[in-house]
Amino acid sequence: MEVLLKPWPWYVSGPLITLVMLLLIYFGKTFGMSTTLRTLCSIGGAGKYSDFFRFDWKAYRWNLVVVLGAIIGGYIAVTFLSDGSTIALNPQTVSDLSELGFYSAGKSLLPSEIYAWGNVLTVKGMAILIIAGFLVGFGTRYAGGCTSGHAITGLSNLQWPSLIAVIGFFIGGLIMTHFLLPLIFSP
Amino acid sequence: MKILKFLLVGIFFGIVLVKSEAVSWYRIYEMFKFQSFHMYGIIGSAVCLGILFIWLFKVFGVKNIEGNRISLVPKDSGFVRYLAGGTVFGLGWALAGACPGPLYVLFGTGVISMLIVIAAAVFGTFVYGVLKSKLPH
Numbered sequence: 001m002e003v004l005l006k007p008w009p010w011y012v013s014g015p016l017i018t019l020v021m022l023l024l025i026y027f028g029k030t031f032g033m034s035t036t037l038r039t040l041c042s043i044g045g046a047g048k049y050s051d052f053f054r055f056d057w058k059a060y061r062w063n064l065v066v067v068l069g070a071i072i073g074g075y076i077a078v079t080f081l082s083d084g085s086t087i088a089l090n091p092q093t094v095s096d097l098s099e100l101g102f103y104s105a106g107k108s109l110l111p112s113e114i115y116a117w118g119n120v121l122t123v124k125g126m127a128i129l130i131i132a133g134f135l136v137g138f139g140t141r142y143a144g145g146c147t148s149g150h151a152i153t154g155l156s157n158l159q160w161p162s163l164i165a166v167i168g169f170f171i172g173g174l175i176m177t178h179f180l181l182p183l184i185f186s187p
Numbered sequence: 188m189k190i191l192k193f194l195l196v197g198i199f200f201g202i203v204l205v206k207s208e209a210v211s212w213y214r215i216y217e218m219f220k221f222q223s224f225h226m227y228g229i230i231g232s233a234v235c236l237g238i239l240f241i242w243l244f245k246v247f248g249v250k251n252i253e254g255n256r257i258s259l260v261p262k263d264s265g266f267v268r269y270l271a272g273g274t275v276f277g278l279g280w281a282l283a284g285a286c287p288g289p290l291y292v293l294f295g296t297g298v299i300s301m302l303i304v305i306a307a308a309v310f311g312t313f314v315y316g317v318l319k320s321k322l323p324h
Contacts, residue, residue: 015236050319075201136286144272169274
């Protein structure tokens with residue numbers, strides 16, 4: 001039991017993610033979390049503005065149930081399956097982050113410098129969250145998938161489009177991490 | 188039971204993502220700095236096993252729960268949309284420290300401000316849908 005409470009190593013977590021994908025495929029569906037963003041648009045009436053949202057969203061209800069489960073799973077994991085271990089980051093990462101003004105790297109899942117209300121409720125903090133979310137939502141649909149649909153499922157199926165998309169994920173991620181984060185956060 | 192199995196898979200997925208620390212902003216930052224093998228190990232092992240099992244499914248003609256042979260729908264061909272869309276996504280991934288799955292999971296861990304990111308992601312998807320015909324694919 002105790003080993004469950006510790007962070008799980010990559011060689012346990014990775015195969016378990018494969019299991020999630022295989023289960024969904026076995027259930028006749030597919031592993032793709034970003035599709036739910038489109039479904040939410042349709043439910044919200046976006047079909048009035050674009051054909052792209054005019055589809056039978058009820059056929060995708062199962063995926064919203066997966067999302068509901070994921071939310072519950074997140075709650076269960078932090079409430080019952082955690083021993084409060086800090087994240088064993090590379091010390092270099094921790095020191096790089098302190099230069100950017102992040103002083104509690106690894107003590108929680110997310111930096112309070114971005115997600116705590118005191119920072120969220122500033123113009124800059126709110127802009128960061130909205131821009132980040134917008135880029136994720138816009139980019140994932142433009143690319144036709146996210147980490148689950150392209151990086152895990154698409155690569156597992158040896159699809160070229162997914163490899164191109166994953167290369168794009170890294171181009172964007174590297175630009176943000178190496179050039180833009182220092183501009184946004186340097187104290 | 189039909190819908191319950193999806194709830195259970197979702198719960199399992201949420202737990203795995205938290206326990207693997209794949210939902211951590213710090214782990215994503217560390218990954219893009221190439222300072223740890225952790226995230227590469229997770230994604231790499233997931234993909235390697237995925238390749239193996241999907242190949243086995245095809246070779247043995249494994250059927251899904253509905254009795255149909257398992258086959259994955261290939262993505263449309265194209266280049267610009269995957270590279271450009273992927274790059275936009277990557278910028279957001281590294282800033283938010285989370286992709287769509289983790290956005291939901293992190294909300295579940297009690298980070299209420301994640302709702303703002305989720306709402307903005309829904310809006311981003313909406314804007315893509317409206318501009319779709321004007322974008323290069």
